[in-house]
Each structure stands twice: as C-alpha cells, then as structure tokens.
Amino acid sequence: MTHHKDLLIIGAGILGLSHAYAAAKRGLKVAVFERTATPLGASVRNFGQALVTGQPPGTMLELAKASREIWGDWAQLAGLQIKRNGSYLFARTEAEEQLLEAFCAGRAIEHGYNVDLLRGAALRDLYRGQFSHHRAALHGIDDQQLYSREAIPALVDYLRRDLDVEFHFSTLVRDVESGRLSSTAGDFTAPQIIVCSGHDYQTLLAEPIAALEPRICQLQMLRAKPQIELNLQHAVLTGLSCVHYGAFADLPEAAAVQAQICRGQPHLHANGIHLLISPTPYGELIIGDSHHYGSDVSPFNAEQIDNWMLELAEQTLGCKVQVVERWQGVYGARGPAPFSFLRPAPGLSVALMHSGVGMSVGPALAERNIVQLLEEAETTHR
Numbered sequence: 001m002t003h004h005k006d007l008l009i010i011g012a013g014i015l016g017l018s019h020a021y022a023a024a025k026r027g028l029k030v031a032v033f034e035r036t037a038t039p040l041g042a043s044v045r046n047f048g049q050a051l052v053t054g055q056p057p058g059t060m061l062e063l064a065k066a067s068r069e070i071w072g073d074w075a076q077l078a079g080l081q082i083k084r085n086g087s088y089l090f091a092r093t094e095a096e097e098q099l100l101e102a103f104c105a106g107r108a109i110e111h112g113y114n115v116d117l118l119r120g121a122a123l124r125d126l127y128r129g130q131f132s133h134h135r136a137a138l139h140g141i142d143d144q145q146l147y148s149r150e151a152i153p154a155l156v157d158y159l160r161r162d163l164d165v166e167f168h169f170s171t172l173v174r175d176v177e178s179g180r181l182s183s184t185a186g187d188f189t190a191p192q193i194i195v196c197s198g199h200d201y202q203t204l205l206a207e208p209i210a211a212l213e214p215r216i217c218q219l220q221m222l223r224a225k226p227q228i229e230l231n232l233q234h235a236v237l238t239g240l241s242c243v244h245y246g247a248f249a250d251l252p253e254a255a256a257v258q259a260q261i262c263r264g265q266p267h268l269h270a271n272g273i274h275l276l277i278s279p280t281p282y283g284e285l286i287i288g289d290s291h292h293y294g295s296d297v298s299p300f301n302a303e304q305i306d307n308w309m310l311e312l313a314e315q316t317l318g319c320k321v322q323v324v325e326r327w328q329g330v331y332g333a334r335g336p337a338p339f340s341f342l343r344p345a346p347g348l349s350v351a352l353m354h355s356g357v358g359m360s361v362g363p364a365l366a367e368r369n370i371v372q373l374l375e376e377a378e379t380t381h382r
Contacts, residue, residue, distance in 0.1 A: 002187045005029045005166070010173050010181075010204060011196035013043035014358045015351050017155050018070075018366030019194050024163035026374065031166040031190075032159075033173050033183055039152050041198045042331035042358060045221065047278040047286050048148040049235045050360045053087065053140030056246025057111040060338055060357070066364035068142055074363075078158030080151050081281055087143035087235035088118075088126070089242070090134040090316060095260050096239025097135040099253040104138070107251065114141040130230065130318050145235045145278050148359070176204055178345045192373055195350045199297075199332040208344040212335045214354060218297045219289040219329030220305050223280070224313070224321035232279040238316055240274035271305055275312045285321065287313045289329060297330050331356045341369055349373070 007023045009016045012034035024030045050071055055064040075082045091097040104117045118126065118137040131137065159165040168185040175181070176195065181188045199216045201209045226232070242248040243258045262269050272291025279285055290305045292298070306326065314320055335354030339361070342350040351369060353362065 002189055003031070005031045005188060005190045006192070007031075008181050008188055008190045008193045009033070009196060010176070010194070011198060012039045012156065012167065012169070013041050013196060013198055014152065014362040015198075015353065015366060016194075016196035017152070017159065018363045019196060019351065019370060020159055020165050021155075021163070021363075022367045022370035024159060024165050026370070029164070029166075031168065031188060033168045033171050033181070033185070035170070035172050037170045039156070042329070042356070044149045044152050045327060045329040046148050046331075046356070046359060047235070047276050047288065048146045048151065048359065049087065049276065049278055050144045050146070051087065051140065051235075051245075051357070052142040052360070053089070053113055053115060053138070054241065054245035054247050055357070055360065056250075057107065060246065060361060061111060061113075063361035063364040063368075064357075065142070066367070067361050068144060070363035070367070071144060071146070074155060074158070077162065078154050080146060080154050082144050082146045082151075083233060083279075084144045085234060087140040087145075087237060088131070089138040089140065089237040089239070090131060091136040091138075091239050092134055093239065093257075093260060094135065095253070095256040096242060099239065099242050099248060099251060099257055100136055100138045102251055102253045103248055107247070113247070115139060116141065127230070127232070131316075133318060143235060146359075147280050150281075173204060176348060178347045191347050191377070193348050194369070195348075197350070197352070199330055201332070205342075205344055205348075205350055208342050209350060209352070212340055212342075212352070212354075214332055214352065215293045215295065215334040216297055217331050217333035217356065218292045218294070219331075219356075220301050220309070221286065221288040221327050221329045222306060222309065222323050223284055223286055223325040224310070224323045225284050226317060227320040227322060230317065230319065231283070232277070232285065232317075234279075236275075236277040236316060238275045238312070240268065240312075241276070244272075244274045267308060271308070273305065273308060273312070275309065275316060277313060277316070284324065285313070287321070293333060297328070299328075301326070301328060331358070339365060
C-alpha cells in the first residue's frame, strides 16, 4: 500500500521539524521520517543557544532575528522552556575589550544588534561579583537558550498533537526520487519531498551533496555541576568566540585577538576551542567546545581537550565544576555557504546546514524554503 501526503521530510532534527511546522501550519499534510527512535543528532547534542548576537550582518542576522520570534511562538504553543534573557560575552584581555568596544560603536548600531556593554559597577554587580575578574561583558539581549534534549522531543509532540504531523521513527528511508519515497515503514508519495539529513552525506542524494564538498565537524562536550550556588541564567561566552562568530571575526580589531590567542594559547587555536557555557534547567552547565573537521567523525575523544575546556570554564566562572557527563557533538560543516537548499529534481529538495547555528537560524530558514516551494507550486498551477 502506498501512502500519500502533501510533503515528506527526511530527518527530525531542527531543520526537519522547522520545515514540518512551516508546512503544517499552512494546512499541508506532512510526514516526517527519522531512522532513530528519537532525534540523536546535532539538534540534541548542542548547547541550546539560539544566538542572534553572534550572527554576521545580512542574511544570517535576519534569519536569526526571525527565528527568535518562531522560538517564542513555540514556547507558547509547545510549552518549551526557553530562557530569553540573553547571553554574556566576557572580555578577558585588553584586545578583547577593544574588539567589543569597536563592535558596539560601529556594527551593532549600523545593523541593529540589541546589545549593551557592561563595565565598572555594572560588571561588578553581575551575579554578585562572580564575573568581576573580567574587563567587560557584552550583553546580547536577544540571545536565548533552551535545553535541546527536552525541547526537540517537546516540539515533536506538539507537531504530532496539534498540527497532525505524522512521524515515522526507527524508520530507514531507502530511496527517494521525484514524488516517491521508499522506507522500512512503506512507500509514500507527495508532490514535495525535502531531505534534511544533517551530516549524513551518503545515504540519500549523495551525488548532488558531494558536489558541495561538505565536511563534518566533531566537538567535545561536557555537562558539569558548579561547586557553588551559581544559579546561572544566561548563556556565557568569552572573547575567544569573537574570532569564531561572524558578527566579530572580520572586524579589524579581531586580528589582535587572534594573534594574542595564537601567541599565548596556540593549543586553543589548533583545536578550535572557544568557550561556551549554557545552564540547564537543573542547575548544571553544558560546557564546550572544540572543533575538528573531516569527512568522518572519529570515535575517540582527547582527555587533554576536555581538560583545557574545563580550565577555561573554571577561570571564567570563578569556581570549580564537577563533570557529570561527556559526549561528542557533531554537525555538517564547511560547505559553500552557511547553508544550502538544493533542488536536484522536480519536487525534490535537500536542506543542509554547513555551520553549527541550526538552532539559531533553522526555524526561519525553513519558513523561507516552504514559502518558496508553495509560491512555485502556485505559479505552476496557474
């Protein structure tokens, strides 16, 4: 028996779920296929930081701002727990402070970043002086965070319950072609099929994906408990992130920060380490991360990298932490652009992220893709 829908989506990560939402809220009958019993890829292995502040001006910043609104809608509709009080990026050195000053005086004003630079008494008052050993703190007011391993399943439940999206978990999609999908749950047809396969570049549509020359990024991640009553309610970054995120990395002042890192802490640069910390709803902290790129993900983590990240975290937080869990993050990376939307055949699309900001821009990116497909379908049927 062949089942028919309006849209078939392969992959139940944030991109797949975002496309399902954008289509189902417009009345389309949607089915989503995921090979595991619950989402286990990049969308649940991350920090849960949906950052606006770090995105470069232009398309990525616009998508992050629009995605912020969608996350707000999901918080209401699906009961997601989202902290919407922003992030703090701490300047540890004079070079990092000068970079933040330049950003606030120029790009932030020009492109509408919602930020505030804390120094002096304002910095000393933050968390009862816990971060006063830094020179300054950039408050990214629009940044938000969620606990991904709970938020993604909650979004699945909402889509199934309220928008009648059909989910097929523990289901392998064997093959796709225009209008047809073959899977271990049966055969399905639809006028549109979207493959949201994350970093799996070989199972489906391998040839058009290979033309992008994508890579896979492997990250080391930790969950830890602070050894004081910190009660952290904001995402935390440091000046190390300024050479990683596009909002800052191309500013002239970033060169001095990069040079300082390479000169004083070359192991951080060599392993792509820049500190991110996210609080969980349970008083713990997600800490990371490192970046290693390749065509496959090595199963082996280096203890030294974890130690470097823990050292950075304890320096930044001003307290010791105790590790309770370690895991390996992974995402698709280093394609021709931050994201791709391929159209290899009529009615067949591939949506891929090539950077680790799917939670930040994925919801609005999917909205844009679905609108494009529906407008094209309407034009065809006129």
